Amino acid sequence: MKLDHTMAYAPDVADSLTFFEKAFGLSRKFLHESGTYGELDTGETTLSFAAHELDDMNFPEGHVQAHSSPQPLGFEIAFVTIDVHLAHSKAVAAGARKISAPITKPWGQVMSYVRCPDGILVELCTPVEA
Numbered sequence: 001m002k003l004d005h006t007m008a009y010a011p012d013v014a015d016s017l018t019f020f021e022k023a024f025g026l027s028r029k030f031l032h033e034s035g036t037y038g039e040l041d042t043g044e045t046t047l048s049f050a051a052h053e054l055d056d057m058n059f060p061e062g063h064v065q066a067h068s069s070p071q072p073l074g075f076e077i078a079f080v081t082i083d084v085h086l087a088h089s090k091a092v093a094a095g096a097r098k099i100s101a102p103i104t105k106p107w108g109q110v111m112s113y114v115r116c117p118d119g120i121l122v123e124l125c126t127p128v129e130a
Helices: 013-024 052-058 084-093
Strands: 005-010 027-031 037-041 046-051 076-080 097-104 110-115 121-125
Touching: 005 013, 005 052, 013 027, 013 037, 013 046, 013 084, 046 052, 084 097, 084 110, 084 121
Parallel strands: 005 046, 076 121
Antiparallel strands: 027 037, 037 046, 097 110, 110 121
């Protein structure tokens, strides 16, 4: 098995792509002409976004829309960076909500959490020293 992509369902795919470009410096890989599906270039594994109506086709009984949940869902994506403080500030300036400020963990890793406008929980962290 190999992880191919992570998909987040969002109220507006283009807005989510634009937010991730501004907040985290990612590049847009693809946006379907319908505006209901898009991808960001994140390396070997793709970060994808799809409109909620596409998810409704797959799950007729519905799903939890992360952006409307009062608390973050029990799932996160993580970006590794050497400057968590700068990345955190940039994400908040782009519209993310601060969940936890950068803090150095007992094992030496610096970590913070933000919640994106579409409800996605993002961890920003330094590389783990082996």
